[in-house]
Amino acid sequence: EAEVAQSPRYKITEKSQAVAFWCDPISGHATLYWYRQILGQGPELLVQFQDESVVDDSQLPKDRFSAERLKGVDSTLKIQPAELGDSAMYLCASSLAPGAEQYFGPGTRLTVT
Amino acid sequence: GIQVEQSPPDLILQEGANSTLRCNFSDSVNNLQWFHQNPWGQLINLFYIPSGTKQNGRLSATTVATERYSLLYISSSQTTDSGVYFCAVGSSSGSARQLTFGSGTQLTVLP
Numbered sequence: 001e002a003e004v005a006q007s008p009r010y011k012i013t014e015k016s017q018a019v020a021f022w023c024d025p026i027s028g029h030a031t032l033y034w035y036r037q038i039l040g041q042g043p044e045l046l047v048q049f050q051d052e053s054v055v056d057d058s059q060l061p062k063d064r065f066s067a068e069r070l071k072g073v074d075s076t077l078k079i080q081p082a083e084l085g086d087s088a089m090y091l092c093a094s095s096l097a098p099g100a101e102q103y104f105g106p107g108t109r110l111t112v113t
Numbered sequence: 114g115i116q117v118e119q120s121p122p123d124l125i126l127q128e129g130a131n132s133t134l135r136c137n138f139s140d141s142v143n144n145l146q147w148f149h150q151n152p153w154g155q156l157i158n159l160f161y162i163p164s165g166t167k168q169n170g171r172l173s174a175t176t177v178a179t180e181r182y183s184l185l186y187i188s189s190s191q192t193t194d195s196g197v198y199f200c201a202v203g204s205s206s207g208s209a210r211q212l213t214f215g216s217g218t219q220l221t222v223l224p
Contacts, residue, residue, distance in 0.1 A: 104148075
């Protein structure tokens with residue numbers, strides 16, 4: 001069964017360091033999403049891609065976060081510099097098209113010390 | 114943006130009991146999904162149900178889009194059903210169609 005892949009699964013970093021997360025969506029899925037989930041809350045969208053283009057990044061803190069999907073397949077989310085408040089689960093999801101069923105990867109649990 | 118409210122926030126059951134989880138939303142939707150988040154944080158797809166009724170084993174779901182709510186039924190609950198259940202909706206307005214999640218229902222099934 002096709003799955004969304006993410007790495008690393010866990011990341012511990014110090015404040016002010018740079019960190020990057022990688023996501024490989026289900027093959028053929030044109031739409032890719034990055035969500036952030038703070039403990040005890042539901043996930044919230046950070047950025048949405050349609051192929052290689054950003055569709056929505058209104059909730060992405062652009063002073064420190066960046067995301068790219070250069071060839072319209074896998075994607076990287078970067079934080080520089082990391083802050084204590086960035087500690088959270090970062091989830092990647094993909095779907096065939098906007099509005100279609102979304103499938104989530106296992107997530108990257110980030111701890112900033 | 115669209116608002117999503119889930120109830121109850123917490124639910125404790127004895128193994129074998131039945132339960133109903135509710136999701137209310139504030140606008141018309143073109144996507145509604147129910148997820149189970151396991152202890153490792155993975156979101157498991159339960160149903161894609163913007164309208165109508167579906168069943169999968171001991172689980173079933175109903176969405177009444179005109180009245181802006183969805184229900185998830187769990188019958189003969191098992192300890193492995195424990196975890197957080199999320200409802201997530203995609204608004205019909207706008208082009209992005211991202212999911213907005215509720216705050217979840219924490220289900221604990223006791224042996």
